[in-house]
Amino acid sequence: MLDAKLSQAKKLFNITSQNEQLPNSKTKLLTITSGKGGVGKSTFTANIAHILSKKNLKVLVLDADIGLANMQVLFDIRPQYTLFDYINGQKNLKEIIVDTRYKNISLIAGKSGYQYSSNSNSFIFSRLVLDILALNIYDILIVDTGAGLNDYVKEFLRVSTNILAITSTDPSALTDVYSLIKMLSIEKNGLMLCFNHTKSDNIGIAISNSLINLGKKNRLKDDFMIKYIGSVPSSEKISSIARTRKIFVNEFPFDEVAVKLNNVVDNLLKSI
Template sequence: MFNSISNQASKLINLTKNKQRVSKTKLLTITSGKGGVGKSTFTGNMAYLLSSRGFKVAIIDADIGLANMQVLFDMKPKYTLFDYIEGKVTIDEVLLKTPYKNISLVAGKSGYQYSNHSNSFVFARIVDDIISLNEYDIVLVDTGAGLNEYVKEFLSISNNILAVTTTDPSALTDLYALIKMLSKDKEQLMLCFNHTKNHQIGNTISNSLINLAKKNRLNDNFMVKYIGNVSTSANISTTGRLRKLFSYEFKNDDSTKQLQAIIDTLLKNIK
């Protein structure tokens, strides 16, 4: 029963996937191949820096089953994405106010057994519902690591994707797998490097990836755009442990300035 309803809904969603959105809300999905590279740290702090520039931001913790964005915002969420999916709360109720002005969070839930909702589109539906509110300037979707069907679904509905990576060979191997997949039907991937002190290193590695993509004859129209780097910083790990945002606590830190520069370039590229 649930499956047949899901199949019908899935078809409808596919039909509407490519339709022009009229909302002012931009969508940015943050992803990576490898885990632990700094996606959630970037997402939370980018949200704060965007809000301090006057944007109204919603974050969706789309790391199905391993949610941790509420930790970064030091919140004990009353409702989670799953309450919304299960129809227990409205979209306004599930968009929780964070301690930071103009940032709302749709929290995830750690340890959630999502086999009840085997269709990934059920989760991604919330993105369109938030965009339809036309209330937020930007929605940041923090995905989990890897390329499971949930991550793929959130990527498939997003026209702005930011990959976070490190220079670690295994992270770069996973990143290339992501590039390969996205090149099939996306126009571009924005790329930033974490734990990388030297801006030029990110640029050089990005160019190598682009050359590899050319050599392997991936879609010519697909662009990988390097948008900056963040160094390793003790302030980032300490604030993370203390459930605080480094960009708020250390406004003049190099890492905050590096993330600001990433946002400058991101805002020029976002569609």
């Protein structure tokens, strides 16, 4: 059964690689990635999902951090099934989708500590994304990838039509995000870039321009576009709220961080 799924997934992946869009689906696909861990990507994703839901958009979050899933913690739910129950053929797609306590937000959970065989990496995750889009239920599917550029992350990126990279001004984070840019420039037309734990938009704009100039210097694809969509400052409240399994923008909607996140979402919606 799994071999048949893998074969079908590969065919669908090849079609999607050529068209970069699933026909007859209203669902916008957004993949959030980082290159480096520790930049607050998952917390950022949960808050972005909440802001989108408050705009009356129906959002599905897919926790694609293979082996280190934590989105169910942020949404304070204990899902009975995970994406692996679907991948392994034990449950159908609708059975692994769980509603959160936030209106318009649903989740497909990952499984922390799960060791998925590297020999099984044959477009099966791309197939999962395509099957979700084929449901034609949600306005936006947000895929929260793991850190780094392992094979699992690359597979989600390959099938994605809209990619948002979250980074910080830390030199190692910038090195990793530039590696991401180089990889994406081969097959994609661009990515959106947002800075976390960054004091001002001016810093984010300046570093984005530096990355663009570095890409030109190293002769990356001419039509590859890096689009800066905002910066979010640090706040001790974010980590403390996350520990209580609550969503920051829901608890502090008028905080500076919440205002900046709303600006990021406004720019995001203009881009997708």
